[in-house]
Amino acid sequence: RRVSSDEGGAAGRQHGTDAGREPLVVMSGVDKHYGALHVLKGIELTVGRGEVLVVIGPSGSGKSTLCRTINRLEGVDGGRITIDGKELPAEGKALAGLRADVGMVFQSFNLFAHKTVLENVTLGPTQVRKVKKADADRRAMELLERVGVGHQAQKYPAQLSGGQQQRVAIARALAMDPKIMLFDEPTSALDPEMINEVLDVMTDLARSGMTMVVVTHEMGFARRAADRVVFMADGEIVEQADPETFFTKPSSARAQDFLSKLL
Numbered sequence: 001r002r003v004s005s006d007e008g009g010a011a012g013r014q015h016g017t018d019a020g021r022e023p024l025v026v027m028s029g030v031d032k033h034y035g036a037l038h039v040l041k042g043i044e045l046t047v048g049r050g051e052v053l054v055v056i057g058p059s060g061s062g063k064s065t066l067c068r069t070i071n072r073l074e075g076v077d078g079g080r081i082t083i084d085g086k087e088l089p090a091e092g093k094a095l096a097g098l099r100a101d102v103g104m105v106f107q108s109f110n111l112f113a114h115k116t117v118l119e120n121v122t123l124g125p126t127q128v129r130k131v132k133k134a135d136a137d138r139r140a141m142e143l144l145e146r147v148g149v150g151h152q153a154q155k156y157p158a159q160l161s162g163g164q165q166q167r168v169a170i171a172r173a174l175a176m177d178p179k180i181m182l183f184d185e186p187t188s189a190l191d192p193e194m195i196n197e198v199l200d201v202m203t204d205l206a207r208s209g210m211t212m213v214v215v216t217h218e219m220g221f222a223r224r225a226a227d228r229v230v231f232m233a234d235g236e237i238v239e240q241a242d243p244e245t246f247f248t249k250p251s252s253a254r255a256q257d258f259l260s261k262l263l
């Protein structure tokens, strides 16, 4: 399911749509309300296999809700969402299976405080995927090495820096062998000096061909890693384009306004 390095490289990252990619996540007409508040308004969005989508937009525009509906942390009121051709069931075993296909990394690292770093990473594979402990341990160590915290495996989360904890959270999500990784402002809670170590891991992951949806305010990351930037405002996708086009000539007034305030 990896794209070739050719597709995943700079050339492949220039097109502004999912043209030519097999759809992995398809959202059609997705509606979501919180009481009277209409937070997602008829969202039409396709994420191609191997594609890296960066979602940006003002606070309250529905970015987190969009992520949370993709793995059914939130239900939807209308429309449908399919992952790899399968519609997301509302609940039950099938939901647990599909949810396991979607890795999620949050702003707050959400590691289990009373478990070691290694145990945090092996828990899902052994309990949900029924992987043998020895195999789960081996794979977890590979992933911890990959994100640069292999030497911290026997420590507890509180003994790690925020940046290290977030990298463990990424390894934990990857250990489930997800088809897609969702990142909801993964660096927003980090001290500035730790942001890049997490973005570097995410950039490597993007280059490896992982399908990713990343909500972030890190425009440098968006420019270098995104295939497509999706700009949301008021529960709608207002504009989407390849990063070069989006950052140099955004077409909507709302995106122009949003970008001007970042500078």
Ligand code: ADP
Pocket (backbone or CB within 6 Å): 034, 037, 039, 057, 058, 059, 060, 061, 062, 063, 064, 065, 066
């Ligand atoms: P963003 O991530 O873009 O900041 P969110 O998806 O978190 O936006 O929120 C979109 C809107 O929905 C906001 O107005 C927020 O206050 C509201 N909202 C989010 N979660 C809930 C909830 N569980 N209950 C009620 N309102 C919510």
Ligand code: MG
Pocket (backbone or CB within 6 Å): 063, 064, 065, 184, 185
């Ligand atoms: Mg949010």
